[in-house]
Amino acid sequence: MRSIKALSAVTLSLALAACDMAPKYVRPDLPVPVESPQGPAYAETGEGVAAIPAETAWRDFFTDPRMVRVIETALTNNRDLRIAVANVAQARAQYRVQRADLFPSVNASGTATYSEQPLVQFGQTQRLNNDVYQAQVGISAWEIDLFGRVRNLSKAALEQFFATDENRKAAQTSLVAETANAWLVMAADQERLRIARELEGAFGKTLTLTKARFERGIASELEVRQAQTSYDQARSDIAEATTLVAQDQNALNLLAGTTVPASDLPDSLTPEGATLENLPANITSDVLLQRPDIASAEHQLRAANANIGAARAAFFPNISLTAAFGSISQGLSNLFGSGSDFWSVAPSANLPIFDFGRNQGNLRYARATYDAMVATYEKSVQTGFREVADALARRGTMERQLEAQTSLRDSARVAYTLSEARFRAGVDSFLTTLDSQRSLYTAEQSLVATRLTREANMVELYRAMGGGLK
Template identity: 35%
Template sequence: MATFLPTENQTGFFRRSVILVFGVLLPVVISLSACSLAPTYQRPEAPIPARFDSSTVPTSKVPEGRSEPLSPQEHLFLTAFSTSDDLVPLVERALANNRDFKVATLQVEQARALNRIDRAQQLPSVNASVQRFRQKFNDPSLDARYGQKLSAATIGTSDFELDFFGRVRSLSDASRHRYLASAQGQRAFRGALISEVLRAYVIDRAAAAQAQQLQNAYLDTLTLLNLAKRQQDVGTLSEDEVNLQRSDTEHSHTTMQQAQTDAAAARNALQLLTGYAGASPAGKVEELANPNESLDWLNSLPSEVLLERPDILQAEEQLRASNADIGAARAAFFPSVTLSTSLGTASDGLGNLFDAGGRVWTFIPQITLPIFNHGRNSANLDLAQLRKQAAVADYERTVQSAFREVSDVLTARNALIERVRSERGLGIIEDERVRRATARFDAGWEDQPRLLSARLRLHRTRIDGIFAQRDLALNRIALFHAFYGVSMNAPATLGKKS
C-alpha cells in the first residue's frame, strides 16, 4: 500500500492557504453577514382616540404623498347633494384618512412597479464585472498544464432572450393590463368610498333626527303619566288605566334609548370612514332628499354608457391581460433564443490588466427547444385559455350587475318620491292639527291629554317622514354610485337641484 507524504513545500502551501482563509476571508465573510440594509422597524402610530369615551384623534396624520382633489363630477354632486358646508371636507378627510383607500392606492403603485420590471425584460441588461481567477494543482506537472492565473474586467450582457415569438412581449402586455386594471379598481373603490361616506352621513343625520323626535315623544308620554297619576289621586282614573299609561311611557323610554344607541353607532361608523378627525356633521336630513329633482332623462340613456364605469373597465383590462397570457403560453412551444456577450480586457495580474494586447470578448448564443416536459406547456396553454373564459364571464357578469344596479335605482326612485311627498303632506296636516289643539288648549276649550296625544301623533308622523327622506337620499347616493365615472351629455346634471 502506497503512503502519501507531503513535502516541505506542500506543507508550507497548505499552511499559507489556511492562514489566508481564516485570517483574511473569514473576517470579511463575518462582517458581510452582519451587515443589514433593512430599515429600522417602527410601530405605526394607532390612528384611534386615546380613550374609549373620546371620539376624536388628538392629531390626525394625513397620509404621505400627493393629495387627492375631488373631480368635477364629485364636487358638483356633493355641493348639490347638501347645502351644508361640512360635506365636502368630510369626503376629503375620508379620502385622506381611510386606510382601505390607501391600500388600494398602494396596490396601484405596486402594479406599476411590476409593470416596469416586466417592461425592462424586453431590453438587455448591461453589467460590469471584475474578477480574479486562480487555479493551482499540487502536482507540478498538472499545475504546469492546467494551472491558471487570470484577472479580467469586462462589460456585457448575459442570458438576454431574443423575443422572436413574442413571449416576453406578451408577458409585458399582460402586466401592463393588470396595472391598468388595478388603476381602474382604485377608481371604483374611490367611488364606493365616497358613496359609503355619504350613506353614513345620511344615516347619521337621520338617526340623530329620529332620536330627537323620540326624546320629545318620551317627554310627552312622561307628562301624560304624571297627569294620569294626578287623576288617579282624585279618583277619576283607575289603576289599570294608569298602568297602561306607565307601560306606554316605559316603552317610549326604551325606544328613545335604542334610538340614541343607534345614533351613536351611526356616528362611530362615519368617524371610522373619515379618520376620527374634524367636527361633527351638522346637516339636516330633510335637505338631503330632493323630490323635485328631475331625472327622467336617465331612463332614455343608452346602456352602453355603463361601459365607462371603473369596475367594468377593470374587468375589461383583466380580460385583456388574460388574452395576453395566452400569447405567452403559445410562445413556450417554440425555441427560446438567448444571448450572452461581453467585451473587456484580461491579463495574468492586476498590475498589467489594462495594458495593450489584453483585449478579450465573448459571444455565446444559445437555442433551447422544448422536446419533452410531460405536457407542462400544453397544460399552461389550457390554463391560460380557461382563465380567459373565466375573465369573459366575469366581464359579462360585471356589465349585467351594473345594468341591474341602475335599473333598480331608477325603478325605486318614483315610489320613494311619492312616499316623501305623501309624508310631507301628512306632516303638514298633523302640524295644523297640533296648532289648532294648542290654540283650543290655551283658550281652555280642550284638556291637556288631548293636546299631548296630538303631539305624539305628530312625532310619529315626523319619524315616518325622516325615514322616507333618508331612503330617498340613499337612492340619490346609489344613483351617483351607479353612474360614477360615466361622462353623460344630458339636459341636466346628476345631482343638480331643480
C-alpha cells in the same frame, strides 16, 4: 466591438419584428339592454341639463360643507384606501420587473486568477506563476423574443397594473359613498332622537293630565296605564336613538380614519337635502364602461388574453443570446493595453419536443382563465346595470312617496292636536287621543326614514353611474 454592435442591432431588430401569438382582443358585447328600463317606477327625463355623475366632482355633488370636510378627511386617512394605493404601487413595480425582460441586462465583471505550476526544463524543475486578469462587459442568456412570449407577459403585467389602479378608483368611489351615507344615517338618527324627545315631553304632559283626571275620578286607571305606555315607549326610543347616534359617530370615525370634529357632525336632516338633484333619469349602457369596477374587469380580461399569447409562444423555440466584450492579460498593468481585447458571442436555441403535456396544460389553463374573465366582465356589467336600474326605480317614485309621507305626517299632527283638545274638553275619550299620539309618532319616524332613503338613493345613483372620482 463592431461585431458586437452589429449583432446587437440584428437581434433587437428581430425582437421588434417578432410575431404576436396572442389572439386579437375584441371587447365582448354588453350583456344588458342598450337603454335603461322603462315603466311606472321610472321617472321621465326632466327638462334642463342633467349633471353627468362621472364628470361631476364629488365636492360639487355634495352640498353640505360639513359632509364635504368629512369625506376629504376619509380620502386622506382611510386605511382601506391606503391599502388600495399600496396595491397599485405593487402592481406598478411588478410591471416594471416583467418589462425589464424585454431588454438585455448589461453587466460588468472583473476576475483575477492566480496559479503556480511546475516546469521541468533541462532536467531542472522550476515554479511558473501564471496570473491572469480579465475585465468584461456583456449580456447573459437574454431571450430574443421572436414569438412574443416576453412581450405578452409584459402586456399582462401592464393590464394587471391598470386593473389594480381601477380597483383603487373603485375603492375611492365606494369610500365617498359610504362616508356620505354614514353621515346621513347619523343625521337621521339625530332627527329621530329629537322627535323622541319632543314626543316624550308631549306624552309626559298627557300622562300628568290623565293622572290628575284620575285623582278627581274623571279618568280610569286604564287610561293612566295607556298614557304611561306611550310615555315609556318614548323614553325607550330616546335611549335607543342615543345609542345609535353614538354608534353612527364611531362608524364615521372608522371611515374617516380619525376622530371627526364635532363641528363636522350632522345634527339633523336638512329639508333642502345634501346632494345635487339634477342627475339623469335614464342612461345608456355605454355609461357603465366609465365605472372603475367594470374597467378593472376589462383590464383583467385583456391580461388573460395576453397570457394566452405567452402560453402559445412556449410551443416554439426559445432563442437566447450570451455575449461579452472585454480585455484579458497576464499582468494587471497590461489589462487595457493594445491587443488585449477579446469578444465572444454564444447564441442558443431550445425547442420543446416532449414535456409530458406541460405546455398544453398551460395553454388550456390560460384559455380557461380567459373564459372566466369574460364571464366576470359580463357579470360586472350586469351588476352595474342592475345597480343603476334599482337606483333609478327608487328615484322615480321617491318624490311621490315623500310627498305622501309628508302629508300623512301633517294630517297626523292636526289629528293629534284636535283629539287632544277634544279630550281636554271632555268630548272624546282618551283612547282617541292615544291613537292620535301613536299615529303621529309613527308618521314622524316614517317621514325621517323616507327622507333618509331619498338622500341615500341620490348618493347610490351618483356612485352607480361612476361618480366620486374627481
